[in-house]
Amino acid sequence: MSSRKIKNMEEFAAVSGISRPTLSKFFNDPTSVRSSTRKRVEAALDRYDYRPNLYAMNQNRRLTKNIGVVVPHLADPFFAKIARTIEEHILRQGFRPVLLGSHGSPEMELENLENLRMLKPAGVLLAAFGRSSDHAQIQTFTGEVPTVLFDANIEKVGKAFIGSNNEQSVDLIVDYLCRTGEPPAFFEMKDPMNPNAYKRRAAYVRAMERLGQTPHLIQVGGEGWEFEEIGFREGTRVIRDRSLPSKTILCSNDRLAIGLLSAIFEAGMSVGIEAGHDFRVAGHDDHPFSRFTCPRLTTVSQDYEAIAEKSATTLLALIEADDSLDSRTETLFDGKLVLRGSA
Structure with a gap:
């Protein structure tokens, strides 16, 4: 490998003996040149340890792609x-x-x-x-x-x-849950990564207060991206401890709700809109899996x-x-x- 530092494509063309237009064609699409030419360029790249400035190349065109x-x-x-x-x-x-x-x-x-x-x-x-x-x-x-x-x-x-307009969407589902049954408690991670979670928490509190209801936050531990696992583990705990302030639970997102549904089932209890069920559970996002839970999950869709x-x-x-x-x-x-x- 040559110790000489190649600064630009013009210098590379000079030392490699390959024309500038041919090099441009190769770097834009290696398959656009003959295989023999491609081998020459690749050998020269190895010899001189040259890496083209793709940004500069693209800026010579009207737009990158x-x-x-x-x-x-x-x-x-x-x-x-x-x-x-x-x-x-x-x-x-x-x-x-x-x-x-x-x-x-x-x-x-x-x-x-x-x-x-x-x-x-x-x-x-x-x-x-x-x-x-x-x-x-x-x-x-x-x-x-x-x-x-x-x-x-x-x-x-x-x-x-x-x-998404979290203020509007959370207000929408809180209003529905309050009109159709016991007002919801809000099941969430105490320290979520995503700023949407904080906006949904605040929107839930405002919606409950607007409707003259007392907000109840169920804030559980957990970090990372395994929301179903957190929903199941922490849902199991709060059900076991009988610390749920309401039989209607609104989850901060659908993936937490999926874990909570599993925890309720494991506890030998049921979820549903009809009379006689132990809980109502709702989520947020209309996650692709939410339509395949048992029962299927009521939620708010993002567009x-x-x-x-x-x-x-x-x-x-x-x-x-x-x-x-x-x-x-x-x-x-x-x-x-x-x-x-x-x-």
């Missing part, structure tokens, strides 16, 4: 569904999505952003962890790369945020399609404007009540 999409966990069907919907919108506009999951780890979230920083895509759609995210690092990143946040908001970070489309179109408009939009915008979509057998 890669768009990063970063979510907390691609294995979570909620994020998998919204990421697929975003991907479809991006592809229809002629861009290439790069989907990255952070595996429930704020450290991996930063690593994903660093990998994207090296790739320098046209823009990034980021569903951040929120409270546990490194806000300073993310703010630095969004100052360099056009970024739109979705699902979880970090104040003053990025040029836009697209998400996946609208959030995905608005996120994609907002980022594309930001890219077209060369990241020069003056003010940060926030767009919230209302939820819809989804009535099933659990409440």
Whole structure:
């Protein structure tokens, strides 16, 4: 390997004896050149340890074509569904999505952003962890790369945020539960990672007070992304301790509710809207699994399609404007009540 440091593609073309247009063609699409040429380029890359500045190459064109999409966990069907919907919108506009999951780890979230920083895509759609995210690092990143946040908001970070109207959706389901039975207690993690959880907690308290009811928060321990496990373990505990202040339980999200449903079943008790059942249970999000629980889970749906489309179109408009939009915008979509057998 040569010890000489190659600064740019012009120098690399000079030392390798391969023309600049041929190198550009190779770096844009290695399959677009003959196999013999490809081997020459690859040998020269190994010899001179040259790595092209993809961002600079792309900036020589009007637009780059890669768009990063970063979510907390691609294995979570909620994020998998919204990421697929975003991907479809991006592809229809002629861009290439790069989907990255952070595996429930704020450290991996930063690593994903660093990998994207090296790739320098046209823009990034980021569903951040929120409270546990490194806000300073993310703010630095969004100052360099056009970024739109979705699902979880970090104040003053990025040029836009697209998400759900938690105030409206929680008020909607609290009102329904109070009209149709015993007012609900709110089952949640005491220290959740996602800022939506805090907004839902506050919205529940306000909705109960508006209706002249006393709020009851069931705040349980647990960290990380295994919400079903937390719901089952802590649900088992509060049922055993007979510490539930109401027979109607509204969970902060559907995944906690799924765990709670299992805990109630294991305790030999039942859930349902009809008279004679021990509990009513409701959730939030309309998680893809919520329609297949037993009984099927009453919840509030997020408008996946609208959030995905608005996120994609907002980022594309930001890219077209060369990241020069003056003010940060926030767009919230209302939820819809989804009535099933659990409440």
